[in-house]
Amino acid sequence: MVIFNNKVYDVLKWICMLFLPALALLAQTLFSIWGLPYSEQISYTIVAINAFLSAILGFTAIGYEKITKD
Numbered sequence: 001m002v003i004f005n006n007k008v009y010d011v012l013k014w015i016c017m018l019f020l021p022a023l024a025l026l027a028q029t030l031f032s033i034w035g036l037p038y039s040e041q042i043s044y045t046i047v048a049i050n051a052f053l054s055a056i057l058g059f060t061a062i063g064y065e066k067i068t069k070d
Helices: 006-034 039-069
Strands: none
Touching: 006 039
16 A cells, blocks of 8 residues: 655645646647647546546545554
């Protein structure tokens, strides 16, 4: 199980909760407005990376809670 220190956890949490969703929306919107190719592929890739990182953070939080309770 992966356990991060508080600083790493806080940064990754900020990235997952704010930065990556905003980046996906920005990419989808700007690519669509400007008629650039691969807007869906790029935004879906960002969303997939976000889901993966969120899952890792979720497992880390569960592991941290189990360690602190013992």
